[in-house]
Amino acid sequence: xxxxxxxxxxxxxxxxxxxxxxxxxxxxxxxxxxxxxxxxxxxxxxxxxxxxxxxxxxxxxxxxxxxxxxxxxxxxxxxxxxxxxxxxxxxxxxxxxxxxxxxxxxxxxxxxxxxxxxxxxxxxxxxxxxxxxxxxxxxxxxxxxxxxxxxxxxxxxxxxxxxxxxxxxxxxxxxxxxxxxxxxxxxxxxxxxxxxx
Amino acid sequence: xxxxxxxxxxxxxxxxxxxxxxxxxxxxxxxxxxxxxxxxxxxxxxxxxxxxxxxxxxxxxxxxxxxxxxxxxxxxxxxxxxxxxxxxxxxxxxxxxxxxxxxxxxxxxxxxxxxxxxxxxxxxxxxxxxxxxxxxxxxxxxxxxxxxxxxxxxxxxxxxxxxxxxxxxxxxxxxxxxxxxxxxxxxxxxxxxxxxx
Amino acid sequence: xxxxxxxxxxxxxxxxxxxxxxxxxxxxxxxxxxxxxxxxxxxxxxxxxxxxxxxxxxxxxxxxxxxxxxxxxxxxxxxxxxxxxxxxxxxxxxxxxxxxxxxxxxxxxxxxxxxxxxxxxxxxxxxxxxxxxxxxxxxxxxxxxxxxxxxxxxxxxxxxxxxxxxxxxxxxxxxxxxxxxxxxxxxxxxxxxxxxx
Amino acid sequence: xxxxxxxxxxxxxxxxxxxxxxxxxxxxxxxxxxxxxxxxxxxxxxxxxxxxxxxxxxxxxxxxxxxxxxxxxxxxxxxxxxxxxxxxxxxxxxxxxxxxxxxxxxxxxxxxxxxxxxxxxxxxxxxxxxxxxxxxxxxxxxxxxxxxxxxxxxxxxxxxxxxxxxxxxxxxxxxxxxxxxxxxxxxxxxxxxxxxx
Numbered sequence: 001x002x003x004x005x006x007x008x009x010x011x012x013x014x015x016x017x018x019x020x021x022x023x024x025x026x027x028x029x030x031x032x033x034x035x036x037x038x039x040x041x042x043x044x045x046x047x048x049x050x051x052x053x054x055x056x057x058x059x060x061x062x063x064x065x066x067x068x069x070x071x072x073x074x075x076x077x078x079x080x081x082x083x084x085x086x087x088x089x090x091x092x093x094x095x096x097x098x099x100x101x102x103x104x105x106x107x108x109x110x111x112x113x114x115x116x117x118x119x120x121x122x123x124x125x126x127x128x129x130x131x132x133x134x135x136x137x138x139x140x141x142x143x144x145x146x147x148x149x150x151x152x153x154x155x156x157x158x159x160x161x162x163x164x165x166x167x168x169x170x171x172x173x174x175x176x177x178x179x180x181x182x183x184x185x186x187x188x189x190x191x192x193x194x195x196x197x
Numbered sequence: 198x199x200x201x202x203x204x205x206x207x208x209x210x211x212x213x214x215x216x217x218x219x220x221x222x223x224x225x226x227x228x229x230x231x232x233x234x235x236x237x238x239x240x241x242x243x244x245x246x247x248x249x250x251x252x253x254x255x256x257x258x259x260x261x262x263x264x265x266x267x268x269x270x271x272x273x274x275x276x277x278x279x280x281x282x283x284x285x286x287x288x289x290x291x292x293x294x295x296x297x298x299x300x301x302x303x304x305x306x307x308x309x310x311x312x313x314x315x316x317x318x319x320x321x322x323x324x325x326x327x328x329x330x331x332x333x334x335x336x337x338x339x340x341x342x343x344x345x346x347x348x349x350x351x352x353x354x355x356x357x358x359x360x361x362x363x364x365x366x367x368x369x370x371x372x373x374x375x376x377x378x379x380x381x382x383x384x385x386x387x388x389x390x391x392x393x394x
Numbered sequence: 395x396x397x398x399x400x401x402x403x404x405x406x407x408x409x410x411x412x413x414x415x416x417x418x419x420x421x422x423x424x425x426x427x428x429x430x431x432x433x434x435x436x437x438x439x440x441x442x443x444x445x446x447x448x449x450x451x452x453x454x455x456x457x458x459x460x461x462x463x464x465x466x467x468x469x470x471x472x473x474x475x476x477x478x479x480x481x482x483x484x485x486x487x488x489x490x491x492x493x494x495x496x497x498x499x500x501x502x503x504x505x506x507x508x509x510x511x512x513x514x515x516x517x518x519x520x521x522x523x524x525x526x527x528x529x530x531x532x533x534x535x536x537x538x539x540x541x542x543x544x545x546x547x548x549x550x551x552x553x554x555x556x557x558x559x560x561x562x563x564x565x566x567x568x569x570x571x572x573x574x575x576x577x578x579x580x581x582x583x584x585x586x587x588x589x590x591x
Numbered sequence: 592x593x594x595x596x597x598x599x600x601x602x603x604x605x606x607x608x609x610x611x612x613x614x615x616x617x618x619x620x621x622x623x624x625x626x627x628x629x630x631x632x633x634x635x636x637x638x639x640x641x642x643x644x645x646x647x648x649x650x651x652x653x654x655x656x657x658x659x660x661x662x663x664x665x666x667x668x669x670x671x672x673x674x675x676x677x678x679x680x681x682x683x684x685x686x687x688x689x690x691x692x693x694x695x696x697x698x699x700x701x702x703x704x705x706x707x708x709x710x711x712x713x714x715x716x717x718x719x720x721x722x723x724x725x726x727x728x729x730x731x732x733x734x735x736x737x738x739x740x741x742x743x744x745x746x747x748x749x750x751x752x753x754x755x756x757x758x759x760x761x762x763x764x765x766x767x768x769x770x771x772x773x774x775x776x777x778x779x780x781x782x783x784x785x786x787x788x
Contacts, residue, residue: 098622
């Protein structure tokens with residue numbers, strides 16, 4: 001199997017995930033401003049998850065582009081990643097509908113943590129095949145973002161039982177960390193194709 | 198990332214958006230003509246949105262075809278556009294189910310306005326990279342349709358609180374403006390790959 | 395726009411249509427044989443629609459393969475076809491849930507008739523561009539199947555108000571007519587890439 | 592039609608199937624650990640089906656890659672396979688929501704059995720065209736896994752009415768048999784591109 005094939009299938013799955021999330025944004029029964037405003041937390045959760053899935057799509061694309069060949073291990077590590085990504089709409093809807101509650105906010109962190117781990121496994125397998133002197137290995141460098149993100153998710157999960165708004169702030173911060181290209185970090189880490197966590 | 202890749206992913210998302218809208222067309226419980234006729238406003242909303250998403254797909258395809266390379270800015274401007282497009286099924290269903298109400302008609306206009314703005318941003322970034330003497334820049338010309346459309350949407354949003362049927366007429370008019378190839382305008386504006394608003 | 399692009403987008407939409415139909419097959423609340431058997435009419439409707447959409451996908455693919463270039467007319471004739479195809483899941487579910495009722499069976503016939511007409515329009519536009527001596531024009535020949543099918547659908551729609559089972563028999567017969575390769579007809583009509591109606 | 596085209600369409604359908612399963616994982620109304628734990632059987636069913644569909648995607652891809660050309664028979668054998676695969680989300684949700692009940696567990700086995708048979712038909716047609724000395728025929732060899740799997744599914748279906756947990760153990764065992772590359776079996780059977788059952 002060529003990496004392009006795995007990439008195309010993954011793109012399809014990710015396109016579906018990012019689009020079906022909006023189906024959770026159920027049409028209100030009443031045509032009032034109040035009914036619309038009640039959707040705000042769900043809407044904001046949806047925006048955050050859309051950005052996360054977008055970051056994954058982007059990084060995943062670059063990662064597979066740097067993959068010399070597809071082994072059985074890489075194929076299933078990729079399926080493992082897609083599995084966890086496919087749970088994001090569920091966690092997004094649960095958090096959005098219960099934005100004051102502790103557990104859904106912690107579960108959302110868990111559902112961000114697991115694809116981060118899955119991405120790390122996939123990345124490690126591909127770096128192993130590409131070799132330590134490959135362009136990919138150099139681009140990843142120390143992979144500081146990749147190593148920090150799971151810690152933030154774990155922090156967010158713990159914080160959810162004390163101050164859920166703090167967890168959400170952390171989740172937003174990690175997304176921004178991956179979105180905003182910090183020149184200094186970029187130079188230091190030579191961070192071109194790393195994983196969002 | 199090559200523009201073809203971004204185009205394929207966007208095509209996937211747009212194909213899903215245009216198809217899941219029909220899921221909102223819930224099967225009536227009764228097998229009567231009355232139950233079927235009750236779906237008429239929702240059905241017409243669906244037709245209008247189908248045409249809008251179809252126009253976007255077509256123009257977006259031509260736009261990315263003229264894109265020399267994908268920068269981080271273009272990638273996220275594209276995601277931003279897809280995000281707003283993915284809200285069209287929601288607004289379509291809400292307007293279709295509350296066709297007499299003011300707010301859903303205004304929100305529908307808003308959900309047309311936002312992808313128009315997002316398209317404009319994406320288009321500007323691509324023109325900036327392609328250069329002022331590129332084929333794309335010439336094709337867009339003064340981009341009169343592109344500049345008029347947001348004004349019509351804003352007008353439709355305001356009108357929704359006075360005469361919702363007037364807003365809908367405006368939304369239909371804008372769609373027709375993009376659909377019907379007006380020879381004179383076409384010549385004047387050299388309007389080959391502009392954005393639907 | 396190249397025909398391959400239009401074909402890929404259409405394939406995406408058709409893949410979604412054929413797959414989301416199963417979502418209408420709602421999971422029964424009870425875990426009994428009776429609850430399962432109650433799904434039989436819906437299941438059979440789903441099978442029939444799956445075959446119809448499959449025939450369309452196959453023929454549509456061959457049709458676009460024979461298309462020399464994509465004009466604005468062909469692009470929108472294709473969108474028109476996809477629009478009517480996207481209504482098949484709706485009509486399938488309504489007929490499946492009300493298999494004794496007259497109206498849903500007639501509406502199902504209507505929802506088969508409209509894509510048949512849309513396909514005919516698309517085919518005519520492509521034949522017009524390919525020319526009367528093109529391989530496509532020869533392959534279509536008199537297009538007897540294509541001309542008979544709408545008559546059968548109209549017959550099925552009328553019959554639905556007298557004997558719905560007769561309509562269903564007609565719909566099944568048309569599907570079989572397209573599925574089973576009749577050597578004699580095939581030779582006579584030189585029928586390689588025509589439209590299912 | 593080229594095999595690549597059939598492969599791309601099938602990939603699209605399989606990507607949708609594997610992703611819409613998660614939609615059955617309905618968001619709980621309460622934000623409690625108890626509500627989350629109640630989803631466990633459904634979640635585990637989802638994991639199992641995700642793995643099965645993943646195995647099918649992988650094997651199907653290799654099978655079509657070895658297909659020299661697409662005949663009408665292969666096209667419809669492939670649609671037949673996609674049809675049965677598209678029922679997996681239904682059976683997964685029914686078993687997941689009624690994990691103690693006998694019938695849904697038996698039906699899940701049936702919904703695994705049917706694509707296994709459909710895959711066998713497709714594989715036989717392709718081997719017939721590729722020829723008995725083709726690489727594919729050698730790779731399949733005695734196809735022991737392919738012949739054992741349906742027996743296990745039948746066993747699981749019968750066992751479901753006595754000990755549903757035993758059926759589930761069988762279903763998991765078959766999935767593992769396809770997932771875990773057993774070196775000895777692999778050598779003996781020269782089993783590179785066979786069907787999951």
